[in-house]
Amino acid sequence: MKKYYSCVIFWVAICSFLIFSGQTFAQPQQARCLTCHSDASFTSGYNASTHGHLSCSACHTGIDDIRRHSTGETKSNPVRCASCHSSVAAAYNTDVHAVIQNMTCVDCHQKIHTITRSDQPRKISIQEKCVRCHAPDDYAMMGHGRAVLAGNPDAATCTDCHTLHGTAAMTGATENEQGALREAYTMRCKTCHADPGVAERNNLSTRIADTYDQTYHGKVLQVGHSQRVAGCADCHTGHNTLSSDDPQSAMHPDNLYGTCKTCHTTMHKRFVSFEAHPGAVKGKTYLALHIAEVSMILLLVGVFSFFWLHTCLWWRRAYLDKCRKRQAGFIEDTLAPHCRDEKQVQRFPMSQRVMHVLLILSFFTLVATGFPIKYSETAWAKVLVNMLGGPHMAGLFHRIAALVLCALFLYTLWLSIRFLFPKWQWRGWVGRLFGPDSLFPNLKDLQDIKGMFLWFFGKGPMPKLDRWTYWEKFDFLAVFWGMTAIGLSGFMLWFPGHFSYIVPGWVINIATIVHSEEAFLAAVFIFTVHFFNNHIVPNKFPLEPNIFTGRYRVEAMREERPLEYERMVAEGKLESMKREGPGLWAQLFASVFGLGSLVLGLILLALIFWAVLFY
Amino acid sequence: MKHKKAVLAALVTLFLGVTGFAEAQQNTLLPVSVQSMKTWLDSSPESPVTLIDLRSLLECRDAKIAQAVCHSCDTQQDDLFALVPKENKLIFYTGNRLADSKCAVIDQALAAGYKNVYRLEGGFAAWRKEGYPVVSEKRTPRVLAHAVIPRNLSRWQKQAKNPLVIDIRQAEDFTPGHLEGALNIPLSRLHLDYAQIPLDATLLVVDEDGTQSFLAASYLLRKGFMNVRRLKGGMNEYRRRTP
Numbered sequence: 001m002k003k004y005y006s007c008v009i010f011w012v013a014i015c016s017f018l019i020f021s022g023q024t025f026a027q028p029q030q031a032r033c034l035t036c037h038s039d040a041s042f043t044s045g046y047n048a049s050t051h052g053h054l055s056c057s058a059c060h061t062g063i064d065d066i067r068r069h070s071t072g073e074t075k076s077n078p079v080r081c082a083s084c085h086s087s088v089a090a091a092y093n094t095d096v097h098a099v100i101q102n103m104t105c106v107d108c109h110q111k112i113h114t115i116t117r118s119d120q121p122r123k124i125s126i127q128e129k130c131v132r133c134h135a136p137d138d139y140a141m142m143g144h145g146r147a148v149l150a151g152n153p154d155a156a157t158c159t160d161c162h163t164l165h166g167t168a169a170m171t172g173a174t175e176n177e178q179g180a181l182r183e184a185y186t187m188r189c190k191t192c193h194a195d196p197g198v199a200e201r202n203n204l205s206t207r208i209a210d211t212y213d214q215t216y217h218g219k220v221l222q223v224g225h226s227q228r229v230a231g232c233a234d235c236h237t238g239h240n241t242l243s244s245d246d247p248q249s250a251m252h253p254d255n256l257y258g259t260c261k262t263c264h265t266t267m268h269k270r271f272v273s274f275e276a277h278p279g280a281v282k283g284k285t286y287l288a289l290h291i292a293e294v295s296m297i298l299l300l301v302g303v304f305s306f307f308w309l310h311t312c313l314w315w316r317r318a319y320l321d322k323c324r325k326r327q328a329g330f331i332e333d334t335l336a337p338h339c340r341d342e343k344q345v346q347r348f349p350m351s352q353r354v355m356h357v358l359l360i361l362s363f364f365t366l367v368a369t370g371f372p373i374k375y376s377e378t379a380w381a382k383v384l385v386n387m388l389g390g391p392h393m394a395g396l397f398h399r400i401a402a403l404v405l406c407a408l409f410l411y412t413l414w415l416s417i418r419f420l421f422p423k424w425q426w427r428g429w430v431g432r433l434f435g436p437d438s439l440f441p442n443l444k445d446l447q448d449i450k451g452m453f454l455w456f457f458g459k460g461p462m463p464k465l466d467r468w469t470y471w472e473k474f475d476f477l478a479v480f481w482g483m484t485a486i487g488l489s490g491f492m493l494w495f496p497g498h499f500s501y502i503v504p505g506w507v508i509n510i511a512t513i514v515h516s517e518e519a520f521l522a523a524v525f526i527f528t529v530h531f532f533n534n535h536i537v538p539n540k541f542p543l544e545p546n547i548f549t550g551r552y553r554v555e556a557m558r559e560e561r562p563l564e565y566e567r568m569v570a571e572g573k574l575e576s577m578k579r580e581g582p583g584l585w586a587q588l589f590a591s592v593f594g595l596g597s598l599v600l601g602l603i604l605l606a607l608i609f610w611a612v613l614f615y
Numbered sequence: 616m617k618h619k620k621a622v623l624a625a626l627v628t629l630f631l632g633v634t635g636f637a638e639a640q641q642n643t644l645l646p647v648s649v650q651s652m653k654t655w656l657d658s659s660p661e662s663p664v665t666l667i668d669l670r671s672l673l674e675c676r677d678a679k680i681a682q683a684v685c686h687s688c689d690t691q692q693d694d695l696f697a698l699v700p701k702e703n704k705l706i707f708y709t710g711n712r713l714a715d716s717k718c719a720v721i722d723q724a725l726a727a728g729y730k731n732v733y734r735l736e737g738g739f740a741a742w743r744k745e746g747y748p749v750v751s752e753k754r755t756p757r758v759l760a761h762a763v764i765p766r767n768l769s770r771w772q773k774q775a776k777n778p779l780v781i782d783i784r785q786a787e788d789f790t791p792g793h794l795e796g797a798l799n800i801p802l803s804r805l806h807l808d809y810a811q812i813p814l815d816a817t818l819l820v821v822d823e824d825g826t827q828s829f830l831a832a833s834y835l836l837r838k839g840f841m842n843v844r845r846l847k848g849g850m851n852e853y854r855r856r857t858p
Contacts, residue, residue, distance in 0.1 A: 099743045100710075100826050102678040107757040133829070135762035135847050169740065237856075262855060 036070060045114030081105045088165050096169035123148045123157035130158040142248075143241030154198050161188050179227035186221060186231035211277040213377065216493060216512060222376035225391030235259055235276060267497035274496070274505030292510045296517035303521060307529040310471075313456035318538040343578045344551035356547050359408055360597050365401035367523045367604050369394040374516050375611035384607070402490055409483045436466045436567065439477070445470035466563040471533050482522050489515035520608070527605035535598055543598060548590035549582035644707065644721065647733040649741045652706055656682055663703045669718055670710055670739070671803035673834060674827070676752040680742055683708070687803040688718035689785070695720060696727050708735035708742070710826060760832035762847035763819060765856040768794075771844070775817035782821045783831050784850070792850070794821060802827050809838055817842040825849040 062077035082089030147155030194209035244251035451463030675685035
């Protein structure tokens with residue numbers, strides 16, 4: 001037992017010796033250093049400093065022979081702060097102060113031998129250190145800096161945005177690096193400005209962050225193309241976060257032109273009425289934007305209410321009819337293509353089929369590249385954009401597809417003019433406009449709508465339709481309305497600065513709303529109503545190929561468009577419309593391309609509904 | 616037949632032009648990444664590399680890659696490469712910009728017939744970002760030198776006593792556009808010409824992008840100038856912020 005106690009006492013003594021030896025040895029060794037290094041900073045301030053518990057040789061290593069050192073024959077090794085502050089040193093390796101300015105620890109932490117923890121609050125202490133070199137009038141006197149000095153704990157000090165010891169270098173950075181920094185800084189701004197508590201305590205708008213996210217700048221930044229759009233610091237010029245009524249603010253009405261022109265080099269002064277945070281400022285009325293939003297919502301509700309109801313009722317009626325016919329043995333239960341030897345009726349010439357294929361390609365490209373921007377906050381937005389080659393390529397595809405669609409629109413316009421005025425004959429254009437071959441609505445369409453609804457409810461037969469049905473006419477005319485709205489607004493978003501010579505900046509905000517909502521209308525209409533009317537309706541499911549093959553069966557014509565059939569028979573034109581059935585390759589193309597488009601459209605529709613329902 | 620001959624002649628000319636262009640390309644600088652250069656340097660005796668730091672002497676001595684020799688672009692010496700074997704790889708680097716053929720030292724190397732002439736992508740900054748070691752032959756301790764933002768430049772000029780702008784860019788950058796009354800002393804010559812600056816002047820050091828003025832201002836403060844400030848972001852920022 002006695003031996004055991006001796007052992008314990010021995011080890012306690014050893015441990016105590018090891019623990020306190022730093023102190024006990026440091027003092028005589030330090031005293032020895034001070035015999036030569038007798039500067040006041042070493043003699044008076046060091047012991048009270050942050051590093052006062054360390055001996056001189058803890059930092060100044062490599063002095064093995066004090067005699068040779070005192071005669072100047074040897075010098076200590078360079079001080080390596082990293083030997084203790086390793087995590088700081090690791091972060092500092094990529095800091096702009098190290099990479100670009102070759103600054104070392106003591107350049108900021110000066111008077112290292114007397115350094116103590118500041119009595120000031122941390123945020124103020126950091127700010128005071130940074131503005132020793134950085135222009136104090138750029139930060140300390142501006143929004144955040146002024147608030148930090150006033151003791152506002154919510155205000156951001158330098159390191160809240162730039163991080164401590166890890167400040168990234170904007171100067172000399174590549175465009176991609178600059179983009180990554182812009183995204184990182186914008187996210188840091190949002191951490192405070194999207195916080196309702198911070199906003200409320202500081203009388204700021206709670207909608208600053210989310211209204212930015214709704215603009216083109218915010219959406220494109222969210223999908224990862226931060227190189228070419230404005231982040232927070234681009235408009236608020238980094239540190240100048242003063243209120244817009246301060247004449248020094250970059251947001252002041254007198255300075256806005258210069259601020260916007262930094263990026264939008266070609267622009268008129270009226271461009272500055274563009275709202276970068278539409279709806280964010282309390283008490284401010286955004287009447288034009290409000291009217292635009294309400295109008296688009298009414299349009300969406302109106303169109304979808306009618307056509308979705310129309311579609312559901314049609315599907316029910318067609319399904320019931322098909323069941324009855326199958327039970328009666330009237331229709332064969334096969335999806336196989338029809339035989340070639342069967343004579344068919346020409347419905348679409350080659351030019352119209354090519355136009356439709358181009359229309360599909362450009363439309364799908366526009367949806368696939370545009371909707372990730374519209375729903376930039378969704379999980380699939382970035383994935384889809386990256387599948388298309390990244391944000392830059394997606395943007396390029398979007399613009400190319402838009403130009404293709406514009407060309408198709410102009411060509412269709414030309415064809416319409418030629419149809420109305422064949423060989424520039426003006427006579428009879430009204431008859432042609434409202435005639436059976438025209439895609440313009442007429443009185444018969446109203447009768448057909450009434451007749452269809454009666455048929456849906458079993459109150460009458462299906463109306464006898466002519467060459468173009470009312471829903472096909474709606475599809476066609478919607479393109480004219482849609483292309484005007486979506487095309488014009490798209491060009492405004494593409495060239496906002498140039499358009500500011502024609503319209504004020506707030507029209508760009510309206511263009512954003514119109515482009516976005518009209519795109520939604522077009523995509524969802526095509527992927528639901530158009531797909532159903534032409535392909536998913538039970539008697540055509542899964543695909544009506546005649547837009548690709550150009551022909552369909554005489555029986556189908558007689559059943560679907562009896563008025564046209566009767567007219568052609570009466571005029572003796574039916575025989576001249578008959579052609580050989582489509583060849584194998586034409587049928588294969590129709591099946592693969594048509595069904596592929598159908599499936600892709602339904603996938604895109606699912607993504608759109610996912611965004612609408614869950615974000 | 617006549618057309619065929621003309622087409623053939625055009626094709627031959629095109630081929631010669633393309634191959635001539637490719638030949639000419641070989642006489643320019645090839646890019647090399649930091650990682651490749653590090654590999655070459657690590658295997659140096661077998662694959663000899665001569666590394667040339669094209670920045671000013673002040674910057675080069677402040678911090679450089681250990682194996683580099685300091686030859687700023689305006690070095691006036693005819694036999695810079697007399698002792699460098701022709702089979703060596705020559706690698707040039709600057710701060711954070713690409714070394715280009717405007718530099719007289721590179722011209723000299725190309726004229727001397729070196730075939731393997733490279734420029735370091737991302738320059739010295741890229742090397743540092745990778746965390747590779749650097750050495751300081753004679754570091755200029757940084758001294759606090761406040762920045763002036765471009766918007767407040769005219770206020771500074773009005774308030775400062777004997778204000779003098781020192782533009783440390785190269786003459787070819789200075790001549791096309793500079794601040795009124797600026798004195799051009801390129802950073803590569805600052806250690807030689809700083810005595811031209813009146814000691815009682817209040818100085819504003821201006822560079823291209825704000826990356827060099829801090830070192831220059833610190834150097835001048837160490838040389839006894841009492842009041843030295845620098846233009847934030849250099850002329851780039853000034854041009855951007857001044858409509």
